[in-house]
Amino acid sequence: MKIWLIGAYGIVSTTAMVGMKAIEKGISSKIGLVSELPQFKDLNKYVPLKAEFGGHEIRLQFKNAYEAALDNWKQNRHFDYYYLEATKDELENIVAKKGTALNCGRGVKELGDITVLENDGLTLREIADRLIEDIKEFADDETVVINVASTEPPVPYNPEYHSTIEGFERMLDENKLEYCSASMLYAYAAIKLGLPYANFTPSTGSSIPALKELAIRNRVPHAGNDGKTGETLVKTTLAPMFTYRNLRILGWMSYNILGDLDGKVLACEENKKSKVISKDKVLEKLMGYSPYTITDINFFPSLVDNKIAFDFIHFEGFLGTRMKFYFVWDGIDAIVAAPLIIDLARFLLLAKKKQKYGVIKELGFFFKSPMESDNVNTHKQFEELIKWYNTLI
Ligand SMILES: NC(=O)c1ccc[n+]([C@@H]2O[C@H](COP(=O)([O-])OP(=O)(O)OC[C@H]3O[C@@H](n4cnc5c(N)ncnc54)[C@H](O)[C@@H]3O)[C@@H](O)[C@H]2O)c1
CATH class of the missing domain: 3.30.360.10 (Dihydrodipicolinate Reductase; domain 2)
Structure with missing residues (x-):
């Protein structure tokens, strides 16, 4: 499995990378991973517990994921330093591509030394094409894209550009920057490439009808929004x-x-x-x-x-x-969130392998605002997840 992370140098991302690599080396337990519960014991046959990572980022002052992980660790000391040292070589090989911060709000712009401006001097179509090319270079048939970037402000719904995929493509061609946001572009890139996509943030992502339509057309499973962790x-x-x-x-x-x-x-x-x-x-x-x-x-x-x-x-x-x-x-936010990134990637890849596509409502267990589902009761969501899994295995 390969996981492309949007916001690859953030603390949830780098903690997921350290955790995954530590598990692969056999030096960490699997506690915290839902997909490793006995109820899902056969998942390993379809989606083994190992992953390569890549991603988009806007804070490019770090040379690679190790530098970002170290910076996150120095501020938080949220796990034993031993794990960081033990996974250093693997993390040094993960180098994020430059993302887009289009309409990500003042909160993101104020992160400090970000190197991208509103549209980085590109048209919407050019940004979308660049994101697609970056992901394509990395991806294979077993790649999942997960948005763990900072939360964007809500984007006002515009039926002309958000309700159909034709409208969305027109928005890109007519360069209607004000109606689009980074999370929409990332979700579009993933779904366009046929890659399962999860939105771990409350940002718009794939939740507009246009991108849901594209997911159905391209037979892509997707899920969101906003990880339910604390x-x-x-x-x-x-x-x-x-x-x-x-x-x-x-x-x-x-x-x-x-x-x-x-x-x-x-x-x-x-x-x-x-x-x-x-x-x-x-x-x-x-x-x-x-x-x-x-x-x-x-x-x-x-x-x-x-x-x-x-x-x-x-x-x-x-x-x-x-x-x-x-x-x-x-x-500790990243500790409760990071394993869910791996769980989501595994369940979405299982969905793809079993020809499930569109919004995977049964993954609502992982989200605060599950797409197309009013079931927010954790007990019922867990039962729903197990039932869904059992129909696939
Ligand atoms: N328990 C949790 O930690 C939890 C739970 C639910 C949701 N979330 C959400 O997950 C996201 C990540 O959380 P975190 O604690 O890792 O935050 P973080 O600030 O450490 O990481 C976010 C990363 O995204 C990058 N980024 C911001 N905008 C980007 C863009 N447009 N394109 C590419 N990269 C971009 C930032 O530079 C940063 O490295 C947040 O939106 C958060 O609200 C976290």
């Missing part, structure tokens, strides 16, 4: 308990703080909007009614990749009595 994972696992016991949630406050690059980008209001919408929608879908919610994310530099969520739930029980529940999630 507070939302706990929320969508816990909230069903209130339903099962007929307890009424009156209000749910979720307050997240994190440092790191992701936190810095999300500290920018326009970039944050996509994330808050993605996190906030789940309760309504779960409960069938809309409790009062407060959802916020703020930058807290000294925490680096340690994300802390404070949740307060006010709920009502028998005889109208009101009670309270509080929890704190204290997670």
Whole structure:
């Protein structure tokens, strides 16, 4: 298997690379990988647990993935340094190609020494062609593309260019820069090449009808949006308990703080909007009614990749009595996210091998805002994933 990562030098990407290479060398356990659970034991026959990596990036001050991984590690020290040293040679061979930061918002532009401007002096068609060429050079029949780049601001839906693939192609030809974003171009490039695609971010990616149509035409499986790894994972696992016991949630406050690059980008209001919408929608879908919610994310530099969520739930029980529940999630973001990148690549490749295409709703288990599915209950999503897998094997 080969994995092309959009945002290849970010902390989730480099942690996935270190983890994969450490597993290949037999020096790390497989804990954290859903695809290694006993329920999926035959997956190895179809998609062995090993991968080569490539990707697009906009911070090209790093010579290779090792330099980026080292930089991420120095700031976060999120795993034992031994793993980084042991995988150094492999990571030094992973060199990202220059991506595009088109309409990625002020949060991304402020990352610092990025080398790409809005459109890098190219037309939309030229950017798309360049991305396609980069991926084509690397890809084979067993390649999956995953977007783990920084979160873009929402792109207003434009039916003229987003509803059909003809419209989308016209948008590229007419160079309508303002209606397009980097994540759309990456998703377009992957699907055009017939490569399975997952959107681990809340950015638009393949979620517009035009790209869904292209995926059906090219028989490409895809999934998204926004990895479910921390507070939302706990929320969508816990909230069903209130339903099962007929307890009424009156209000749910979720307050997240994190440092790191992701936190810095999300500290920018326009970039944050996509994330808050993605996190906030789940309760309504779960409960069938809309409790009062407060959802916020703020930058807290000294925490680096340690994300802390404070949740307060006010709920009502028998005889109208009101009670309270509080929890704190204290997670290391990249450690919970990185294995899911490998899981998604394996399940999407399995889907391709079994001629499944279009949105793979059964992979909703991995996402905060599963495409084309209202099932956000983690328990039910897990059952759905196992059932789907069993029909393929
Ligand atoms: N638990 C988690 O970590 C988690 C969960 C769900 C979603 N996500 C999402 O995954 C993404 C990555 O998270 P991270 O912690 O690795 O962030 P990060 O900031 O460490 O990495 C993002 C990388 O993407 C690069 N980038 C930004 N815009 C790009 C573009 N247009 N093209 C190519 N590269 C681009 C950045 O330079 C950076 O190297 C974020 O969007 C985050 O919201 C993370």
